[in-house]
Amino acid sequence: MGRKFLNSPTAYALGMFAMMVPSQAFASFFNYYYVEKLGLSLGLATIARTIYLIWDAVNNPMAGYLSDRTRTRYGRRRPWIFFSTPAFMLAFIMVFSVPKGLGNTELFVWLLTSLILFEGIATLLWVNYGALFPELFKGDRLRAKASAVQQGFQIVAILIGTALTPILYEWIGFGWMSVVYSLIFGVFMTWFALSVREKDSTHQEAPLPLIAAFRETLSNKPFWIFNIAGSFAQTVNGLLAALLPFYAKYVLNISEGEVSILMGAVFVSIIPLVAIWYLISRKLGGLRSWRLALAVYGLSVIPLWFAGSLGSGIVAGILVGFGMAGFLVTPAMLSSRIIDLDAERTGRRREGIYTAVAGFITRSSGLIAAVAFWIVGLIYGYQSGDDPGPQPETVFRVLICVVPLILLAMSFVISLFMKNLEEPGQSKRPV
Numbered sequence: 001m002g003r004k005f006l007n008s009p010t011a012y013a014l015g016m017f018a019m020m021v022p023s024q025a026f027a028s029f030f031n032y033y034y035v036e037k038l039g040l041s042l043g044l045a046t047i048a049r050t051i052y053l054i055w056d057a058v059n060n061p062m063a064g065y066l067s068d069r070t071r072t073r074y075g076r077r078r079p080w081i082f083f084s085t086p087a088f089m090l091a092f093i094m095v096f097s098v099p100k101g102l103g104n105t106e107l108f109v110w111l112l113t114s115l116i117l118f119e120g121i122a123t124l125l126w127v128n129y130g131a132l133f134p135e136l137f138k139g140d141r142l143r144a145k146a147s148a149v150q151q152g153f154q155i156v157a158i159l160i161g162t163a164l165t166p167i168l169y170e171w172i173g174f175g176w177m178s179v180v181y182s183l184i185f186g187v188f189m190t191w192f193a194l195s196v197r198e199k200d201s202t203h204q205e206a207p208l209p210l211i212a213a214f215r216e217t218l219s220n221k222p223f224w225i226f227n228i229a230g231s232f233a234q235t236v237n238g239l240l241a242a243l244l245p246f247y248a249k250y251v252l253n254i255s256e257g258e259v260s261i262l263m264g265a266v267f268v269s270i271i272p273l274v275a276i277w278y279l280i281s282r283k284l285g286g287l288r289s290w291r292l293a294l295a296v297y298g299l300s301v302i303p304l305w306f307a308g309s310l311g312s313g314i315v316a317g318i319l320v321g322f323g324m325a326g327f328l329v330t331p332a333m334l335s336s337r338i339i340d341l342d343a344e345r346t347g348r349r350r351e352g353i354y355t356a357v358a359g360f361i362t363r364s365s366g367l368i369a370a371v372a373f374w375i376v377g378l379i380y381g382y383q384s385g386d387d388p389g390p391q392p393e394t395v396f397r398v399l400i401c402v403v404p405l406i407l408l409a410m411s412f413v414i415s416l417f418m419k420n421l422e423e424p425g426q427s428k429r430p431v
Contacts, residue, residue, distance in 0.1 A: 007136050009146035011195035013153040015081075015129050018188035020154050022092050022181040023122065024161025030095055033174055034111055038098060044108040052115045059120050063127045075198030077128040084124040085189045089182040091118040096178035125189075132196060134336040141282050144289075147332035148278035151325070155270045163264065222338050222418060226331070229414040233294060233327050235368040236301070236404040240266075240320065243400045247304070250392040251400075252313045262310065266317035273325035280326070286333035291415045293326030298408030300324075305401040337421045372403050 005011055031049075034040040070076040095114045102110060137146045161181075168177040244266070248259045281289040300323030303316040376382075376399050381389030389395070 005195060007196050009137070009142075009149040011192065012132070012136060012146060013150045014188050014195065015192035016150050017153040017157045018185045018192060019122075019125060019129065020157030021161050022088075022178075022185050024158050025165045025177070025181055026092065026095065026118070028162055029165055029169075029174075033096060034098075034107070037174070038102075038107060039104075040107045040111065041104055044104065045111070048108060048112045048115055051112060052119055055116055056119055056123070059123045060127065063123045064131070067124075067128050067131060077132050078193055078196070078198060080124050080128040081189070081193050084121050084128075085186060085193070088118075088121045088125060088189075089186050091121050092182050092185070093175070093178045094118070097175040132198070133332060134339045135198060136196060137336070140285055140333050140337075143286075143333045143336050144278050144281035144329070147281075147329045148274045150332070151274045151328040152271050154328070155267055155274075159264070159267055162267075220338070220342060222341075222421060225414060225418045226334055226338060229294070229411040229418075230331060232368070232407040232411040232414075233297065235372075236297070236407050237324065237327070238369045239372070239399065239404060240301075240324070243396060244317075246396045247400045248313065250388070250396050252307060252309060254310045254313070258310050262313055262317060265314040266321050269318045269321035270325045270328070273322050274329050276322075277326045277329040281330055281333060286330070286337055287418060287420055289326075290330040290334050291412065291418075293323070293330045294408060294412045294415055297323030297327050298405055298412060301401050301404045301408070305397055334418075334421065341421060368407070373399065376403065 031045060035045050067076055067080060070079065072079050091114065095118055098107065098110055133143075133146070137143045165177065168180060172180075244263055245259050248254050248262055252262070254262070277289070277293065280292065283289075284292065300319045303319050307313045307316040376395055377389075380391045380395045380398075382392055382395045
């Protein structure tokens with residue numbers, strides 16, 4: 001393995017690609033598989049999802065705490081990644097390989113069990129993967145480059161997980177689809193794990209006790225400002241991805257086949273646009289580029305209100321892609337700097353706990369999206385596809401444009417409370 005590839009941004013991005021292919025397929029299709037294909041009642045599916053979210057709230061911080069306490073000659077994070085990789089493959093296959101003949105109750109038990117296993121193992125992977133970033137990449141310029149490369153790989157994985165999945169499960173079924181994605185994950189995750197090296201972790205300072213570790217994390221003001229602002233912006237990411245098919249149907253009035261063209265235009269455009277945000281991040285630094293990305297993202301959703309055809313929808317979608325690319329690239333620099341400052345203050349590297357708590361805050365943004373959908377639907381009378389109410393076009397214009405604009409405005413205002421966290425030795429620049 002070449003020395004230049006070892007610990008490079010491309011080597012690190014392999015892990016993002018590996019995890020996002022099955023994770024995107026899971027997020028997009030597991031509910032459809034159980035409710036639409038297998039006939040599980042929506043009520044039981046909702047209960048399983050609620051328990052899943054509670055389990056996620058518990059296991060994320062604990063995974064980070066355990067990771068930070070690990071001391072081996074192979075590092076703190078890599079042993080967890082090697083251990084979790086085959087377990088993740090089996091858990092993902094379990095989600096989409098339900099035995100035939102299960103009744104409603106048995107199907108619920110299978111779903112709940114597979115969700116708990118899948119989420120628990122996925123947490124170990126995501127926490128330890130994310131915790132490697134601040135250690136492997138030092139300085140704003142290198143972190144901006146690594147983040148841009150990482151997000152490019154992520155978008156490719158999202159395209160595979162969304163566009164290829166329906167083709168695969170129609171051709172070979174959900175079970176074999178999960179096997180294919182598990183093998184892709186296994187190959188690229190192992191490649192990633194073999195391509196990174198941590199600093200020696202066997203002689204580091206003793207980790208903080210559990211209560212002290214959480215107290216330090218929860219009392220970190222920049223951490224909370226950064227993640228609360230980010231949670232509103234992350235809600236927009238989820239809303240846009242989930243609402244594009246509805247927007248295409250009710251606002252743009254295009255066929256289902258053209259929906260793929262629209263979604264492809266949005267997500268494919270992000271890949272080259274991350275390079276622009278990399279250059280912006282290098283010039284402005286972490287805080288100013290992050291704040292600018294939130295402002296641009298907010299403005300970029302406005303053209304969605306005025307689109308009315310496939311062509312205008314694609315143009316509006318590409319503009320949104322520019323804003324989204326900024327939000328995907330810029331946070332890594334600032335979050336890594338927050339962790340660096342914590343290490344200077346405590347004398348300990350605690351990437352795991354910070355990555356874990358931030359991950360939970362980010363995932364909880366899905367609740368904001370669900371509440372927004374419910375409130376707007378209630379106001380305009382939208383119930384379902386069978387009963388869309390008198391103004392479905394307005395419903396989805398508001399949800400895909402007005403709600404994101406409000407959320408991103410809130411993110412930007414919150415970001416104004418973040419102080420400059422520039423690295424020592426950098427020239428003082430006004431923020």
